[in-house]
Amino acid sequence: MRPADSSKRYRAVLLDLFGTLVFSRAEPLVREKEPSRARRFLVEALAAELPGISYEAFLGALRSASEEIEEEKVYSLREVSSIERFGRALALLGHDDRSKARRLAEAHMAGLLEVVELPAEHREVVRLLSRRGRVGLVSNFDHGPTARRILEEGGVAGFLEPVVVSDEVGWRKPSPTIFEAALRSLGLRPDEVLFVGDSPLEDIHGARQMGMDAVWLDSTGRLYPGDLLPPTYVFRSLPEAFEELGDRVF
Numbered sequence: 001m002r003p004a005d006s007s008k009r010y011r012a013v014l015l016d017l018f019g020t021l022v023f024s025r026a027e028p029l030v031r032e033k034e035p036s037r038a039r040r041f042l043v044e045a046l047a048a049e050l051p052g053i054s055y056e057a058f059l060g061a062l063r064s065a066s067e068e069i070e071e072e073k074v075y076s077l078r079e080v081s082s083i084e085r086f087g088r089a090l091a092l093l094g095h096d097d098r099s100k101a102r103r104l105a106e107a108h109m110a111g112l113l114e115v116v117e118l119p120a121e122h123r124e125v126v127r128l129l130s131r132r133g134r135v136g137l138v139s140n141f142d143h144g145p146t147a148r149r150i151l152e153e154g155g156v157a158g159f160l161e162p163v164v165v166s167d168e169v170g171w172r173k174p175s176p177t178i179f180e181a182a183l184r185s186l187g188l189r190p191d192e193v194l195f196v197g198d199s200p201l202e203d204i205h206g207a208r209q210m211g212m213d214a215v216w217l218d219s220t221g222r223l224y225p226g227d228l229l230p231p232t233y234v235f236r237s238l239p240e241a242f243e244e245l246g247d248r249v250f
Contacts, residue, residue, distance in 0.1 A: 010249050012186050013129055016197030017139035020217055021122055022150060026115040030063045038111040045107035049100045053093055062089040077175035079166040082143040109146040118154030121239050130159035133250030137163045138182050140202055144168040174206025205229045215241050
């Protein structure tokens with residue numbers, strides 16, 4: 001998909017994190033039936049913090065808390081931190097202890113770091129783009145320190161500015177607030193910035209309602225929802241997108 005104005009140039013690129021720049025090799029925690037190898041940190045932390053609570057009981061409480069939080073997010077677009085999510089799960093089990101919730105959330109994030117992959121070709125895209133212009137990131141993620149560590153361990157932290165994480169600003173895409181934070185940092189108008197992401201609602205609709213052009217990364221040929229603002233471009237992968245866009249970027 002190409003825009004009518006092929007002469008347009010962008011002064012900055014903003015990337016989504018999960019599903020765009022990095023990928024997870026494991027199912028989300030609340031969907032797992034058995035604890036994977038990546039959950040060993042959480043299993044060990046739970047045994048140390050709450051020896052009377054089984055992993056299965058904790059996971060059930062976490063699922064209940066997560067379902068409630070997901071409903072809240074849909075209507076409010078406010079982020080709920082990972083620590084708050086674990087805290088609500090503990091409260092359901094009769095343990096209202098934020099310190100324990102923080103340690104359990106951090107143990108979960110330690111496991112997540114083991115299953116997150118930043119492909120070498122994505123690292124190269126970011127590196128090459130940063131040589132030519134400004135590249136930033138806007139992510140819906142409920143633990144800011146882990147998002148930043150993913151970028152550091154992936155070797156791209158030094159190339160991305162700004163890095164805007166929902167946990168740190170309190171708002172989630174498609175809320176205008178989180179996009180506005182990135183645009184303020186760039187000091188650019190929305191029409192000067194290209195957003196790249198994989199979520200039709202959070203990334204594409206969110207960016208387009210702000211006045212940004214948007215690349216939808218669709219690796220499987222999905223049907224784009226007709227009730228959302230459409231993407232400006234559609235590509236199958238991050239490397240393909242910037243190979244095809246060429247000098248329209250910077």
